[in-house]
Amino acid sequence: MLRPERMSKVSVTGSKGVMPAVIETIHELNLVHLSDYDGSWQGFDNGNPIEGAENASEKLVTVRALESALELSEEDTAPGTIDDDWEQRLERIRTRINELDDRRSEVRDDLRRVDERIDRVAPFAELGIDLDLLSGYESVDVLVGEGSVEDVEAALEADDDVRAFETFTGGDVVAVVAAPTEDAGEENVVDDALVGVEFARHPVPETEQGPDAYVAELEERKRELESELDEIDAELEGIRDNEGSFLLRVEEELSIEVQRAEAPLQFATSGRAFIAEGWIPAGEYERLVDGLRGAVGDSVEIEQLEVADYEEHEHGAEAHTGSGGNGDGDEPGAETDEAEQPAQPKATDGGHTTGRGSGAVTMDDQPPVILNNITPAKPFELLVKMVGQPKYSELDPTVLVFLTYPFAFGYMIGDIGYGLIYMLMGFGAWKVFDSDAGKALGTIGIWAGAFTMIFGWLYDEMFGIHMEYFVPEGIHHVMSTFLFANTLDKGLQATDWALLWIVFSLVFGLIHLNIGLILGFVNELSHGVEAAVTERLSWIFAMNGLFVWIFSDHLVTQKPEFVANYAVFPEAAGLAALAILGVGVVLVGIGEGIAGVFEVPAWAFGHVLSYLRMVAVLLAKAGMAFAVNLLVFGGYSDHGYTAFNLPTYDVSGYEQEFVGLLWMDPAWIGIPLAILVFVFGHILVLLLGITAAGIQMLRLEYVEFFQKFYEGGGEEYEPFGHEERSAQPQAD
Template sequence: MLRPEQMSKVSVAGSRSVMEPVIETVHGMNLVHLSDYDGSWEGFDNGDPIEGAEEASETLVTIRALESILDIENGEAGPNRIVTRDEIDDELPGIRETVNDLDDRRDEIRDEIRTVDERIAAIEPFVDLGIDLDLLGGYDSLEVQIGRGNVNEIEAALSDEESVDAYETFTGDDVVAVFAYPADDAEHVIDDALVGVEFTTYEVPDSARAPEEFLAELREQKRELQAQRDQIQTEIDELRDEVGGFLLAAEEKLSIDVQRAEAPLQFATSKRAFIAEGWIPTERYDELESKLRDAVGDSLEIEELVVAEYDDHGHAVHAENVEHEDSDEEATAEEKEPAEDDTPQKAVTDGGHSTGSAATAGGGVAMMRDSPPVVQDNPDITEPFELLVNTVNRPSYNELDPTVLVFLTFPFAFGFMIGDIGYGILYAAMGYPMLKSNSKATQAMGAIAIWAGIFTFIFGYLYDDLFGVYLSDLGIDLPLAGIISKGITSPAYLDLWLVVAVLFGVAMLSAGWIVGFVNDLDHGIKEAALENLSWVVGITGFFMWVFSHHVGDLKPDFIVGPDAALANEEIASFLTFTGFPEEIGLLGIGLLVVGLIGIYLGEGGVGLVETPAYLFGHSLSFLRIPAVLLAKGGMAFAVNVIVFGQYVADDGSEVFGLPTKDIAAMDPNFAGLLHIDGVPFILLVLAAIVVFAIGHFIVLMLGITAAGIQMVRLEYVEFFQKFYEGGGEKYDPFGYDRNYTTQD
């Protein structure tokens, strides 16, 4: 469960005459994670694509371009179908011609609409000006410019310009027309006059018509073009409905063909033989062998080269000979390892030699020394939390997968921090639609949201909270409801949660180091213990001393003594812990010293430098859990005070002004929206509903960002840092998950 699925390295070797049926069989199984041949065997090169690969790739590019033009999305294919290359070759040219014609026409119309829009934008200022276009140019002795600027500044500049004999301006809402007579045959007098003025010039449209008529004509032209564009789009939509399923199926068919055709690029090939290697789940080796035997008979050598166990680098190691009932080979590795000029595989007949590959315990020779890919092997219930783990990095093959640990801690802590029946229901409701998404990541997020909602509901029940209101205040009394409190109005619970959070942190950190110890056992038990268990001993000793009576007068009262948080019998009768005896504290100091010595021996001075952060700082980081608990609870409390008000009961307790409470005899701390005098009650109710909904929605969303992000941080930084490296390669089997086609 905590280890990835065990993988085996397999080798398939045979003559090139059976390579294509082997590829087809292996591809259909969608099982083998192919290893790339690295050219290390003398006489063997990477293979060439099978004939037709280039043509299929080009056709595939064409199909994807057509899908883009038609805006075809996944899921629009209808029932699965069989699509042949002949059918694609027959149908595709006609579809391409039609699609390209429609796309070209649509582009032309769009360009024309864009041009008309530009002309409309150019004419609109002149409509605002109200002067016919033929009056704005064509003069011999009169200069005219139309533009946008401050008319007062323009007129002042024209008045000061000596080369301007006379001028006149006409204005609209956002346009100015300037007419000027040059003095003494001067030229460009308006340009010279407006050098220091902010003035944007408009080009006068080439038309003798009134601007209003010209604008109306352009707008009518635009409407006609838009109608043509819409008609073309309708034709495109109809064509998409007609050929979308075929194109998706053809794309899938060609993608499969290209995958198969390009597979030899990963093989070692000679003139007459090929060798392919890859990784499969160990338990499926017999299935692979059986399928290949059915496809090509005995003209193929199939061998399980190695069963990958776990070492410190994630490389495949082998501890036992691999034997199968169908194998006729009983030679040892030494007997089968090729000497010079010998063939490395029985089916290799043309003189290939190993130049650096390792013989395996199973008797074969591995061409590629690659690490096994990772297939995370977690219970179905925990699989969504692989998303949180893989966001950091995929586990390497040699280390424990922390997914189950994240499943056990993340939703639990999230629910503790938010703890509200109403919020829990809403979180789960938000997650449920996400389960129906086509995206696996979105599905995982939906499942995580549901789990977070479940634990939020559970803790909300224990807190007796429904949107920040006690169920008991609503007249609803349920078993076990309210047996714990968030601590918003209870200092005793506040102290308790502070202590519990630190102890929870110590437990998580210790679990992380223990996992690290298991991961590092292949280094040797001594090294693994020094590098990991020394920290467990150190942190255990440190907090044994913290929670002891040794120098107890210097420690906060809520840690040790009669007022300790763990000695409050008013909260629970079993809370009687006032602190360890001084002797235990001294023992804790001894354990701390032992731990520090082990840390130094295992990690050197760097480990000692990290000790304050790892033993103390990272433990205190878990105080963010009660901090979020109080913050979100306080925000919900504030929203309810605004809506319902807060009143002092006869026994001195403070309660919300709920309909179930007789507040007439109570003193108000704050009246609340529902109890404001002089305002119609219906308006108060509507205002209260709006404030209640918006306020709790904000708290709900902030709960995701606060509780979610803070717990993710604790998982990634404080927890994972103790043991997790990641870097595993994703298991990517050679094959294709068909969505639109059936098997040929």
């Protein structure tokens, strides 16, 4: 559970004559994670793609381009079938889609130009002047644009080259007609006069029509183009409906063909032989052997090179602790001597069995990882992979995230109403999203919501209101006496509860960090006992020694009162803890030098205090829900506590402290406002709960917890093969 599935490295050796059959069989088994040949064997190079690979790749690119043009997706299209004439059918589809796509591009360009012309003529429609009257003059200059009429006229009056002018306005548009003086240059005098004026010029459309008629003509052209565009889209939609299944099926077949054709690129090949190596789950070796024997008989030699240990090691022939059997299920042989060089492969054509000595041709590849978690924990692999795939040599923290993340989330929010909504949101995400990540996220939401409801039951809260105020007294008595409702309190008005949650958060942090350090200790054992002791056990001693002393009776009168109230360890234990703390600091100094000693306060104390963010979120969210309910219902004083003025509770004889919206006069205003504030207020608290509790706990997992033992960076197991879509149930 904390370790990934054990992997075996296997080798398949044979003559090139049987290589296509071997590739096809391995592909169908969908079992072997192929290793890339690293060029380490003399006389062996990476293979070349099988004949036809380039043609298949080109067709695959074509099919995917057609799918993109049709916006085709697997989710809404059932797998289809292909016939012998599929290439001719594909070519017909390609030709027609390209024609439609080209025409669609042309229509869109025309439509864009029409829109631009409409935009250009719109200002002239405001003027109400025929367009042919705004151009074509020799004795006067005409300019149309948008700007301040006063500024335009002032600039024209001040210009010595302007003999006379007239302005016409319509909306924000100004048309200027100016007559230049006799000695004015050939330049447009209006342009020169308005150089310093903020004035946006509009070119005059070349047409003899009036603006309204011109716009009407353009609008008609626009409608024609839009209609043509709709026809093209409709035809493409028809092709999508009729040929989508066929295209998906062709893509699937071509993907398989390309995968198989390019597989030799990962093999070691000579003039007459090939060697393929890869990783399989250790328990699948016999299935691989049976599959290959059934396909090519004794024409290949199959060898299990090693069953990989979990400890970090360099992979290669000299590192193999057990070379595999002979392909017929023999037990692994003796260890390979480190100085012994692996024998060169040998092969003959003509279908004869090929053989090779013990050893690998890929020397440095690490085993791929198949996470091995219980079913409820599998969705939480998403949170782990956000940091990185675990290495094969690392302990997988998924199950620990599963045990701690929803628990801490529920502890921080703790409300039956919110928990129910979180569960519904998670279920909705699980139903809506088809991807594995989307479904995992939905499942995580369901788990978080479930623990939020559990803690809400213990806190006796629903939407921030204690259930004792709206559940009949007899029923609530049974709930609290036998079902543990009202067992806990968030402590908004009871200091003792708030202090308890501070201590609880620290204890949770200590447990969480100790688990991380213990896992780190186990990981470090692969580097030697000394490294594990100085790099991980030292911090376990320092952190636990410090906090056992803090919560002990030693010097208890000099400690803060709330710490003294929770001093559960005797003085002797406190003194022993100080000694353990000292040992831890010394070990840190041995392992990490003086710099590590200076980090002791941060690691042993600061990292634990980080978990106080949990109680901060708990109190903050409880306070926000309290504020919303107080605003809606109002409150009264009940033996020093503020209780909500609910319609279901008798408040006679109590002092009213705050009148809520629900009791506001007139009621036809107060009640709708109360409902509005209640709904949107709690939605806000609900969403902030996701960001606060969810992100803060994620931070504790990634920064405080993972930092103690986890690196990530492993390679995910991706077997050479293909899961056919055609094997899935087709839509009706």
